[in-house]
Amino acid sequence: MIDVSKRFFDLPFEERSKYMSTEMRSPVRYGTSFNQNKDEVFCWRDLLKLSCNPLSDVLPFWPSSPADLRPAVVNYSKNTKLLYLMLTEAILESLGILVDSKKNENENDGLREFENGSQLIVLNCYPKCPEPDLTLGMHPHSDYGFLTLLLQDEVEGLQIQHEGRWVTVEPLPGSFVVNVGDHLEIFSNGRYSSVLHRVLVNSAKTRISVASLHSLPFESTVQPSPKLIDEANPRRYKDTNFASFLDYMSSREHKKKSFLESRKLT
Numbered sequence: 479m480i481d482v483s484k485r486f487f488d489l490p491f492e493e494r495s496k497y498m499s500t501e502m503r504s505p506v507r508y509g510t511s512f513n514q515n516k517d518e519v520f521c522w523r524d525l526l527k528l529s530c531n532p533l534s535d536v537l538p539f540w541p542s543s544p545a546d547l548r549p550a551v552v553n554y555s556k557n558t559k560l561l562y563l564m565l566t567e568a569i570l571e572s573l574g575i576l577v578d579s580k581k582n583e584n585e586n587d588g589l590r591e592f593e594n595g596s597q598l599i600v601l602n603c604y605p606k607c608p609e610p611d612l613t614l615g616m617h618p619h620s621d622y623g624f625l626t627l628l629l630q631d632e633v634e635g636l637q638i639q640h641e642g643r644w645v646t647v648e649p650l651p652g653s654f655v656v657n658v659g660d661h662l663e664i665f666s667n668g669r670y671s672s673v674l675h676r677v678l679v680n681s682a683k684t685r686i687s688v689a690s691l692h693s694l695p696f697e698s699t700v701q702p703s704p705k706l707i708d709e710a711n712p713r714r715y716k717d718t719n720f721a722s723f724l725d726y727m728s729s730r731e732h733k734k735k736s737f738l739e740s741r742k743l744t
């Protein structure tokens with residue numbers, strides 16, 4: 479995936495620019511920063527966003543060059559989805575929401591919604607930068623979805639905020655970084671907290687990463703699980719959905735955990 483991503487970003491600009499779109503809902507979007515229509519300050523980042531739902535509908539829109547990009551992303555999306563479902567099952571179990579799946583099929587209908595969930599693959603390229611101290615590859619943000627599986631190449635850059643400090647996430651070959659997103663924070667009524675992260679750039683090496691963002695189906699309402707709410711644990715977040723996030727993204731600059739903040743009740 480890293481290799482084919484690199485070759486996509488090495489294509490001439492005329493080829494890459496065919497996939498530029500101002501439409502946040504487009505099945506393919508090549509661009510820079512987060513949302514180049516609204517961001518006041520651009521990030522030192524190029525991105526190719528590929529929507530994966532449903533694959534048969536979106537595939538014809540994905541880049542036809544490099545020739546192996548489509549099959550590589552299809553294969554990658556299927557495998558990351560399986561890993562995501564395994565992690566989600568463990569998370570639901572940790573929250574006490576999932577009962578033994580072999581014993582009680584109906585109780586676990588909740589997991590089915592995750593199986594039919596949305597998936598976006600984002601290829602990120604952070605070119606080497608002559609003045610890395612003056613910019614960022616990505617400004618601090620949390621991911622909107624449930625979980626993000628992130629693959630990074632060997633170049634450092636990703637940092638997460640931990641106890642008020644920025645901590646570099648060392649790239650480990652062949653491993654994924656798993657980020658908790660806003661939807662999981664909302665769904666768990668705050669028991670899981672979405673992670674604030676950012677990307678630094680450097681003057682020596684271009685950095686490539688591939689993020690696979692997973693959540694409930696696009697049309698679903700994301701809300702705190704009723705099983706986690708009682709008198710002692712009141713609901714802390716308003717309902718949300720993918721459409722309201724996209725409207726938010728299209729209308730203003732997305733900073734820090736601003737979307738999540740807008741969903742908080744307390």
Ligand SMILES: O=C(O)CCC(=O)C(=O)O
Binds near residue numbers: 600616675677
């Ligand atoms: O490039 C990275 O390491 C992080 C990318 C990221 O945060 C994102 O795509 O949302």
Ligand SMILES: [Fe+2]
Binds near residue numbers: 619620621675
């Ligand atoms: Fe992110």
